[in-house]
């Protein structure tokens with residue numbers, strides 16, 4: 001009996017591990033789990049920018065700032081909280097397959113869809129410092145939305161604005 005119990009426990013553990021692997025989250029840039037942080041910025045295992053949400057729901061500064069930037073620059077077309085509209089796609093879903101590099105390229109260069117009868121245009125933001133100086137913020141916020149780490153509406157708690165962020169922003173906006 002005892003042997004059967006031990007075997008059953010091992011099998012259960014193995015199934016558990018397989019199951020966890022099966023549901024491991026990944027988006028267009030891979031696994032979004034933060035493995036490193038530096039001055040309030042979080043990075044995934046490939047060194048790409050990512051979000052961090054603490055156990056009490058505190059979100060990192062970049063994701064919080066991204067929420068605000070998204071809602072001042074993008075939501076008119078892409079809908080509140082990255083949910084999409086009849087005019088432009090839900091970026092919450094786009095980032096499940098778009099990589100960081102692809103995201104940057106579309107936002108900087110824009111895109112025009114002429115394949116449908118309705119012509120939908122994604123403007124190029126490459127010259128707009130309100131966007132280019134906050135692109136990582138917007139990306140990080142949307143990456144969190146794509147992985148359901150941040151829900152709809154403004155995150156209630158956020159980390160403090162890092163000094164490094166204030167400096168980088170000031171020199172970028174000049």
Ligand code: HEC
Nearest residue numbers: 073074077087088089094103106111112113120121122131
């Ligand atoms: C004037 C409306 C408008 C605004 C403002 C706008 N977009 Fe778009 N965007 C679009 C449209 C329309 C498309 C789809 C274009 C196409 O079908 O090729 C799009 C596509 C995209 C895509 C590609 C999505 C995909 O699934 O391939 C990304 C990424 C994107 N926008 C990011 C942004 C970000 C970030 C902002 C804010 C800085 C923004 N957009 C602001 C209209 C807009």
